[in-house]
Amino acid sequence: MASFQRRTVLTAVSTATVSALAGCSGLLADDSDDGDTSAAEDAAATFVETLADGEFEDAREEFIPEMRDDIATLAQLEQAWMGYTAIGGEFEGVDSTAADKQDGVYNVRISMSFEHGSHDLLFAMNDEYEYGEYAPADEYERPGYVDAAAITDEEVTLETDDDECELSGLVTMPEDGDDVPGVVLVHDAGQVSMDSDTTATKLFGDLAEGLASQGIATIRYDSRLAECDVDPDDHGIDTVAVDDALTAIDELRDADGVDSDEIVVVGHGFGGLAAPRIADEDGDLAGIVGLAAPARPFYEVTLEQIEHQATVGDHEWEARMDQYEEWEADVERIEDGDYDADEPVCGYYGSLWESLEDYDHVETAASLELPTYFLQGERDTRATVEDDLERWESELEDTESETAVYEDLNRAFMPGEGPATPMEYDLRNNVDERVVDDIATWVQDLY
Incomplete structure (x- = not known):
């Protein structure tokens, strides 16, 4: 058995969960007790096999009561396993387990074999082998x-x-x-790193290195919300997206070896929605690319994402459904302008919605005299081919615009199968090479 490093489940599991687990077995005072972990490893393997068999009710009963309505509802367990099979394909078995015990908590790493490769899971349980928390444990690999x-x-x-x-x-x-075209990568909404990374993926890291491998310079940067304290009433589109993208454009134009006349903005999600405004403000871009860019109002795609999470699979996620119903009411308030700038509404501060009231991103894109390119994965659960890409196509049909659809790709333009669930975005995966090739070809054709 491979040695189990001290990067245990404690790094992924909340302190409250660890305390609850240790408290259940009365072992919180134990500083460390590695001992025999074989029974814990067997229990963790049983958890995986129970999920693989679709016995989510049985799996849930093995969690400590504090976790059953937090991370172990039937819908959450089902969606977690759907995420693994979406990326991995058919489950083939548990390859190996490794464990230690610390502060009364068993910490187990499980390596699982799937049709398309292996994936790892971190797992915590108490001294009575009751489950506490689980988390994906894959590590990123460069494509x-x-x-x-x-x-x-x-x-x-x-x-x-x-x-x-x-x-x-x-x-x-x-x-x-020398004299190469440049791409400015503009992130989605929220606290996003320059790599747009998750546990084991790097959307912008893959794009940046993939494009550079094909002769195109890129710049990527941490979002302002990830790096800085921004007042709630100052979350408008210019603050959280446009202004920093304009600064990044200037930075890339000044970079040695970059053709300052051949700069393209590639925006993902909200960044794609902001891209026409960025281009309009800059006035001298060579083109814009929208990745999973919503054509509908942003609140519509935000609400649709929550509805999907609440209903995908055979078990309804009650907490997400409650959130969906709350956000349905929020959407009406957004449409009526009935909110305060510093008030959270539909997942974002009112200042963002206020800034979008007078910005028609599709109309702005249609007014630009520059090429546009919109890419959409069919497994995206926010922007969709039917509701967004087709609107881009119809509204921009008289402009120099192109589109591309990828049947098996999710919102991060990474391959998978079946309905997308949140868990899959934390599993090892890479931007599909076709996407990198298509963007590279499109940018170079402008050059």
Whole structure:
């Protein structure tokens, strides 16, 4: 059995959960007790096999009561397993387990074999082998289409209009690049890192290195919400997306080896919604690319995502359904302008919705005299082909616009099967090479 490193479940499990587990067995005073962990490993393997058999009720009964309505509802357990099979394919079995015991809690790492590869799970249980918490434990792997020897990185700092707020960024260049086109990667809404990473994926990391491997420079940067304290009443689209993208454009234009006349903005999700405004403000871009860019109002796609999470699979996720019903009422308030700027509404502060009231992103895109390119994965549960991409196509049919659809790709443009669930975005995966190739070809054709 492989040694189990001290990067245990305690790194992924909440302190409250660890305390609850230890408290149940009365072992909180134990500092460390590795001992025999075979029974805990067997229990963890049984948990996986129970999920694989679709016996979610049985799995739930083995959790401590404190967790059953928190992370172990039938819907959550079902969706967790749906995530693993969406990325891995058919389950083939448990490959190995490794464990330790610390502060009265068994911490188990489970390596599982699937049709398309292996994936790991971290698991915690108490001294009576009652389940506490589980979390994906995959590690990121660079995709094969990246030629690491052919690219270079340079750290940059983006200044903002707030003297106390600076954004970390990274310019990724082709080795010995000279007069190459450049791409500015604009993140989705929220606290997003420059890599747009999850537990084991790097959406923007893959794109940046993949494009640089094909002769295109990129810049990516941490979102302002991830790096800085932003007042609730200052979460408008310009603050959280547009202004920093404009600064990044200037930074990339000034980079050695980049053709300043051939800069393209590639926006993901909300970044795609903001891309027409960025282009309009800049006035000198060569083109814009929207990845999973909503054509509908942003609150509509936000609400649709919650509805999907509440209803996908055979078991309804009650907490998500309650949230959906609350946000349905919030949408009516957004449409009526009945909210305060510093008030959370439909998952975002009112200042964001206020800033979007007078911004028609589709109309702005149609008014631009530059090429546009919109890409959509059919497994996306927010922006969709039918409700968003087709609207981009119809509204931009008289402009220089292209679109692309990828049947098996999710919102992060990574491959999978069946309905998408939140868990799959934390499992090891990479941006599909087709997407990198298509963006690279489109950008180079502008050049």
